[in-house]
Amino acid sequence: MKGKITDGEARDRLIIWMRRRMEEFGISMEALSASIEHDRAHPPLYRDARAHEWNGLGDMPDWLLAAKNAGVSPDFFRIEADVKSPAATHVVDPRQLDLFDLA
Structure with missing residues (x-):
C-alpha cells in the first residue's frame, strides 16, 4: 500500500482542509449550524x-x-410535495458525528 491514502487518512485530511477553509473565510461553527438549520427549514x-x-x-x-x-x-x-429532498432523507453516518468536533 505504499503511496496510497487510507479512507481514515483521507477523512482526516478533508476535515483539516475544511477547518482551514472555514477559518480562512471567517465561517464560525455557529454560522455553519445556523445555515444548516435554515436549509432544513x-x-x-x-x-x-x-x-x-x-x-x-x-x-x-x-x-x-x-x-x-x-x-x-x-x-x-x-x-x-410528497418527494423528499436527498438532504431531508439523509441518514447521518455515526462516523461523521465528530466531523466538526473542535474538542
Missing part, C-alpha cells in the same frame, strides 16, 4: 437536471431565469 421547491436547487426565497437563480426566458414554465422544475 426551507427545503428546495425547484430542481433542474443538474441538481441546481432553489427554495423560492430571494431572487430567482440564473438557471431558472434562463429556462423561464426560453419559454419553459418554472412549474416544470417544481419538486412534488
